[in-house]
Amino acid sequence: MKAITTATLKKWKQEGKKFASLTAYDASFASTFEAAGVPVMLVGDSLGMVLQGNSDTLPVTVEQIAYHTRCVRAGAQKALVIADMPFMSYATREQAFASAATLMQAGAQMVKLEGGDWLLDTVKGLTERGIPVCAHLGLTPQSVHQFGGFKVQGRDNQAAQQMLEQAQRMEQAGASLLVLECIPSQLARHITEHLNIPVIGIGAGPDTDAQILVMHDVLGITSGYIPKFSKNYINDHGTIQAAASAFVQEVADGTFPGPEHGFE
Ligand code: KIV
Ligand code: NA
Numbered sequence: 450m451k452a453i454t455t456a457t458l459k460k461w462k463q464e465g466k467k468f469a470s471l472t473a474y475d476a477s478f479a480s481t482f483e484a485a486g487v488p489v490m491l492v493g494d495s496l497g498m499v500l501q502g503n504s505d506t507l508p509v510t511v512e513q514i515a516y517h518t519r520c521v522r523a524g525a526q527k528a529l530v531i532a533d534m535p536f537m538s539y540a541t542r543e544q545a546f547a548s549a550a551t552l553m554q555a556g557a558q559m560v561k562l563e564g565g566d567w568l569l570d571t572v573k574g575l576t577e578r579g580i581p582v583c584a585h586l587g588l589t590p591q592s593v594h595q596f597g598g599f600k601v602q603g604r605d606n607q608a609a610q611q612m613l614e615q616a617q618r619m620e621q622a623g624a625s626l627l628v629l630e631c632i633p634s635q636l637a638r639h640i641t642e643h644l645n646i647p648v649i650g651i652g653a654g655p656d657t658d659a660q661i662l663v664m665h666d667v668l669g670i671t672s673g674y675i676p677k678f679s680k681n682y683i684n685d686h687g688t689i690q691a692a693a694s695a696f697v698q699e700v701a702d703g704t705f706p707g708p709e710h711g712f713e
Contacts, residue, residue: 522556
């Protein structure tokens with residue numbers, strides 16, 4: 450695999466080449482995923498749930514994400530590594546600059562933040578300072594208490610229209626990528642068609658430019674249940690590398706996600 454950059458992802462969008470992404474939190478999984486051809490890895494604050502056992506992502510700190518980013522970077526030299534900015538680590542622009550600096554110096558090539566218009570100045574400021582940004586709209590888990598639970602977002606027309614406009618403003622502000630989480634498939638398709646930057650979906654149907662899943666769901670080791678939008682690849686593929694390869698292949702050829710993984 451050649452080193453993946455923001456330019457690579459933009460080119461793939463233009464070519465209509467769909468790509469896969471997984472979360473990763475350590476060097477061993479990162480190198481296995483890289484060997485399987487996973488071009489983008491996210492050091493997600495989902496680690497607060499899948500590694501730490503919390504019921505949401507709020508307890509995660511910048512230092513923890515930085516630690517796991519160093520681990521992932523040590524295992525994966527070619528993949529593009531995105532680091533999540535944790536809850537309240539970007540409440541102000543100055544905080545965002547300091548948090549992003551820590552994560553970039555830990556080996557990330559992009560930072561991801563959750564939210565809409567209140568973040569536009571921050572996104573602009575980060576990109577002006579040389580830090581690529583991935584925006585994240587829809588079900589943004591750091592706002593779970595504001596939402597009143599992990600619920601599909603953008604279901605009514607007004608919310609859908611607002612999300613499209615926010616996505617466009619994020620692109621204008623300089624975002625390089627956009628994650629859409631748990632929104633109706635039709636809305637995700639609409640947003641993807643209206644943006645020049647690549648859109649990565651999770652629970653957002655088949656028509657985004659890319660797909661991301663939490664590695665524990667793909668490997669069937671999430672305690673309790675697998676979310677509707679996810680898929681266990683370990684049962685049919687036996688090894689971790691084969692499971693990751695199958696996911697990469699199924700995203701590339703459009704087999705994943707199927708209609709059963711989406712929301713109407
Ligand atoms: O933290 C995470 O794993 C994420 C992805 C699910 C997009 O933000
Ligand atoms: Na996250």
